[in-house]
Amino acid sequence: MKGRNLLMVPGPIEFEPAVLAAMAEPTTSHVAADFIEVFGQALERTRRVFLSQDGQPFVVAGSGTLAMDMAGANLVEPGDRVLVVNTGYFGDRFGALLERYGAVVAHLRAPVGSRPSLEAIEAELSREDYKLVTVTQVDTSTGVLADVAGVARLARQHGALCVVDGVCSVAGEELRMSAWGVDVAFSASQKAIGVPPGLALLVAGPRALAAFRARVTPVSNYYADWSHWLPIMEAYEARRPAYFGTPPVNLVAALNVSLGRILDEGMEERFGRHRVLAAACRAGIKALRLTQVPRADNFAAHTMTAPRYPESISAANFLSFAHEAGVILAGGLHPDIRNQYFRIGHMGPNTVGDVLATIGAVETGLARAGYRLERGVGLAAAARAAAEE
Numbered sequence: 047m048k049g050r051n052l053l054m055v056p057g058p059i060e061f062e063p064a065v066l067a068a069m070a071e072p073t074t075s076h077v078a079a080d081f082i083e084v085f086g087q088a089l090e091r092t093r094r095v096f097l098s099q100d101g102q103p104f105v106v107a108g109s110g111t112l113a114m115d116m117a118g119a120n121l122v123e124p125g126d127r128v129l130v131v132n133t134g135y136f137g138d139r140f141g142a143l144l145e146r147y148g149a150v151v152a153h154l155r156a157p158v159g160s161r162p163s164l165e166a167i168e169a170e171l172s173r174e175d176y177k178l179v180t181v182t183q184v185d186t187s188t189g190v191l192a193d194v195a196g197v198a199r200l201a202r203q204h205g206a207l208c209v210v211d212g213v214c215s216v217a218g219e220e221l222r223m224s225a226w227g228v229d230v231a232f233s234a235s236q237k238a239i240g241v242p243p244g245l246a247l248l249v250a251g252p253r254a255l256a257a258f259r260a261r262v263t264p265v266s267n268y269y270a271d272w273s274h275w276l277p278i279m280e281a282y283e284a285r286r287p288a289y290f291g292t293p294p295v296n297l298v299a300a301l302n303v304s305l306g307r308i309l310d311e312g313m314e315e316r317f318g319r320h321r322v323l324a325a326a327c328r329a330g331i332k333a334l335r336l337t338q339v340p341r342a343d344n345f346a347a348h349t350m351t352a353p354r355y356p357e358s359i360s361a362a363n364f365l366s367f368a369h370e371a372g373v374i375l376a377g378g379l380h381p382d383i384r385n386q387y388f389r390i391g392h393m394g395p396n397t398v399g400d401v402l403a404t405i406g407a408v409e410t411g412l413a414r415a416g417y418r419l420e421r422g423v424g425l426a427a428a429a430r431a432a433a434e435e
């Protein structure tokens with residue numbers, strides 16, 4: 047279709063027609079029997095997509111930042127110590143958010159494009175008593191992938207709850223809440239979950255709910271308070287009507303369709319497909335002699351790629367040339383390097399074909415911006431990597 051662009055940013059992503067069609071179904075009452083069934087199913091499926099056996103899912107109208115807010119508001123009491131394993135912009139945001147609730151926040155940082163080592167995290171946890179350890183599985187500002195299994199293990203050893211910002215990773219990167227001992231993980235609809243923006247998704251494990259129930263101070267955020275939402279989520283899952291705030295009926299219907307497709311694909315297959323997409327994208331970028339923000343391939347995300355511009359290429363020109371070539375890409379987000387790199391999202395329903403189209407548009411954009419390259423080398427390398435993976 048002429049005029050159609052491919053949306054390859056780290057959220058919102060390309061949505062499947064069946065998901066968009068579900069959004070267009072006539073809106074029903076939030077307590078109608080058919081909607082109760084849809085919401086109940088969506089909650090059950092949320093738990094399965096997070097690979098949680100016994101977690102409590104929350105699906106609430108809002109963006110990913112509301113999911114962060116729910117974790118902070120419900121788990122932090124004034125004076126609680128929190129360790130933020132910080133790999134970029136969203137670690138900074140989480141720290142600032144937690145401080146609003148009275149947390150005493152310590153950031154464990156690494157140079158941009160790197161990640162704190164498990165040894166450094168272990169040393170900090172041995173030095174100080176923390177109630178929470180937060181980690182961003184994929185920090186969308188750097189494309190750095192955290193070792194969530196390792197962080198969760200250390201948190202548990204030291205008696206802290208492990209909270210995972212999985213907004214740019216859940217349903218794309220391998221995340222196993224129960225097997226890894228993750229206490230809270232959350233995401234938003236518009237990333238690898240594959241639903242238009244507007245839903246915050248969070249799963250709280252038993253230890254997190256116990257910490258919530260053991261609070262001595264009230265939750266100081268009215269909308270985010272689990273005391274309000276817990277009975278609602280339990281009711282819908284038990285197929286009973288309930289009301290606290292009107293759920294976004296059409297978005298929940300779309301969510302149920304998308305989660306169904308995710309589970310039909312299978313979580314292991316889905317993780318594998320994201321590894322293929324990442325390998326193809328990175329091979330294409332490397333063949334064009336571009337480096338990337340993550341300092342090592344073994345901790346580069348599989349849901350997105352953050353290539354650095356070659357010297358002398360202007361960000362604004364490149365992004366508009368790529369757009370004219372039919373692919374929408376994202377600029378930089380990390381304040382220290384904002385104009386030095388761009389971001390490609392490849393998650394959710396994306397195919398190798400989408401990645402090839404993207405590498406083609408990157409070649410066109412770079413060439414038009416004045417970079418000398420041999421046309422097709424990125425495409426060939428990406429196709430080869432996808433075939434080999």
Ligand SMILES: *Cc1c(COP(=O)(O)O)cnc(C)c1O
Binds near residue numbers: 182186211212234
């Ligand atoms: C996008 C994102 C968020 C924020 O989500 P919004 O829906 O934009 O509020 C938080 N954390 C990470 C890692 C993200 O990628």
